[in-house]
Amino acid sequence: MFTIEHDFDATVVTLVDEGDLPLQEDVTITAFSECITVEQLDARTDRVQKITLSLAQLQDLAAALDLPEGIYRLTRDPD
Numbered sequence: 001m002f003t004i005e006h007d008f009d010a011t012v013v014t015l016v017d018e019g020d021l022p023l024q025e026d027v028t029i030t031a032f033s034e035c036i037t038v039e040q041l042d043a044r045t046d047r048v049q050k051i052t053l054s055l056a057q058l059q060d061l062a063a064a065l066d067l068p069e070g071i072y073r074l075t076r077d078p079d
Contacts, residue, residue: 009033 001016015027025041036058038051053061056076063074 001018003014003016005012005014009032011031013029013031015029017023017026025043028037028039030037030039035055036053038053039048041047042049059076060072060074063072
């Protein structure tokens with residue numbers, strides 16, 4: 001299950017783990033105009049862990065999900 005919320009300056013997607021145990025904590029992905037953050041509660045430390053990706057890193061990740069093993073470089077159109 002997931003939710004999508006459109007805030008003033010970002011879009012927030014929350015991924016809720018459902019199904020068989022063991023379940024993972026919710027993952028919150030926040031898309032800003034300049035970066036993406038991924039947050040998840042670490043139950044062992046009771047602290048939220050945060051990763052920030054540039055938009056280029058996000059594009060690389062999206063491309064990597066559909067490719068076999070190897071080393072790749074995406075070419076980007078200059079803006």
